[in-house]
Amino acid sequence: MTQTAATETVLADYYRQMVLIRTFELRAAEMYTKARIGGYCHLNLGEEATVVGLMDALRPTDYLYANYRVHGYALARGLAARNVMAELFGRVDGVSGGWGGSMHLFDAGARLMGGYGIVGGQIPLATGAAYAIAYRQPPGPESEAVMCLLGEGTTAIGAFHESLNIAALWNLPVVYVVINNRTGMGTTVEHSSAEPEIYKRAAAYRMPGTRVDGTDPLAVRDAAAEALRTAREERRPYLLETMSYRLKGHSVVDPARYRSQDEVSEAWAHDPLPLLREKLIEGGVLSEEEVLDAEADAVRIVDDAVDFAQADAAPEPDALFAHAYASPVANAPGQLPGERLFRQ
Numbered sequence: 001m002t003q004t005a006a007t008e009t010v011l012a013d014y015y016r017q018m019v020l021i022r023t024f025e026l027r028a029a030e031m032y033t034k035a036r037i038g039g040y041c042h043l044n045l046g047e048e049a050t051v052v053g054l055m056d057a058l059r060p061t062d063y064l065y066a067n068y069r070v071h072g073y074a075l076a077r078g079l080a081a082r083n084v085m086a087e088l089f090g091r092v093d094g095v096s097g098g099w100g101g102s103m104h105l106f107d108a109g110a111r112l113m114g115g116y117g118i119v120g121g122q123i124p125l126a127t128g129a130a131y132a133i134a135y136r137q138p139p140g141p142e143s144e145a146v147m148c149l150l151g152e153g154t155t156a157i158g159a160f161h162e163s164l165n166i167a168a169l170w171n172l173p174v175v176y177v178v179i180n181n182r183t184g185m186g187t188t189v190e191h192s193s194a195e196p197e198i199y200k201r202a203a204a205y206r207m208p209g210t211r212v213d214g215t216d217p218l219a220v221r222d223a224a225a226e227a228l229r230t231a232r233e234e235r236r237p238y239l240l241e242t243m244s245y246r247l248k249g250h251s252v253v254d255p256a257r258y259r260s261q262d263e264v265s266e267a268w269a270h271d272p273l274p275l276l277r278e279k280l281i282e283g284g285v286l287s288e289e290e291v292l293d294a295e296a297d298a299v300r301i302v303d304d305a306v307d308f309a310q311a312d313a314a315p316e317p318d319a320l321f322a323h324a325y326a327s328p329v330a331n332a333p334g335q336l337p338g339e340r341l342f343r344q
Contacts, residue, residue, distance in 0.1 A: 053220025153184025214244030
């Protein structure tokens with residue numbers, strides 16, 4: 001197979017993954033409005049190219065720490081749509097047993113070490129995991145590495161700077177990926193950051209940093225692969241910034257009225273799905289029929305996931321405190337709401 005043919009095969013696979021993520025997220029939004037999904041719900045709409053590019057650069061032995069916009073990453077990391085949707089529904093066969101919901105997807109086997117609802121809560125943990133790797137393993141091509149996802153708004157908190165400083169001082173194998181969708185909740189990065197080009201902050205810690213087009217999955221994959229190589233082999237942390245567009249509000253319930261019509265139009269003009277679809281059809285990589293088949297497959301998978309989640313059981317209240325600690329702890333909480341604190 002030639003390099004061009006291999007690249008075309010990869011892009012076709014990327015498109016199928018992106019369609020599945022888009023279909024899953026649109027259906028999740030629908031289920032939220034129907035009150036099938038509770039709590040918070042943040043979607044990857046518009047960021048699908050970034051998602052698949054980053055996940056293809058990771059090895060199965062690498063660790064991924066995410067924030068709360070995590071559904072697409074879980075799917076691209078190989079988690080079954082059934083189990084991801086069941087978690088959103090709060091069911092026992094969800095990836096976190098139904099207790100985590102949208103923001104707290106977790107799978108130790110896939111080394112998806114969780115989504116975190118606290119802004120920046122994942123950064124110190126990812127840095128600590130990188131320290132553990134550095135403690136156990138020498139640098140080299142076979143070394144494990146950590147990828148830590150965060151939004152551009154997160155780069156203003158103290159834990160971001162503290163973690164990058166420690167990672168640089170101790171030569172930790174971690175790649176910090178800023179998913180810059182241009183708007184932290186309702187504020188643009190230009191209005192919230194004195195240095196809106198986030199990747200330049202790497203210079204303050206003498207680590208490499210770069211910015212990449214987040215609507216191009218191949219560009220994202222290649223940039224992430226180089227960042228991970230630097231972390232593994234040179235034992236240098238890396239700051240990677242991917243530029244994408246968030247097509248909807250910050251969460252499912254956010255109408256995004258802070259955006260002008262021109263800003264909305266610009267975001268949709270950079271929607272990575274039609275951009276890649278057009279490229280694949282024009283290049284003869286996929287026919288229009290194959291594109292329709294990919295979309296139909298995604299709908300079938302997501303329909304099955306919704307049916308599975310709706311039929312699945314909710315966790316029993318008695319299991320509320322299960323897994324609160326990894327091992328038994330004296331005086332651990334065990335009272336359910338409404339129960340006496342001290343039983344007679």
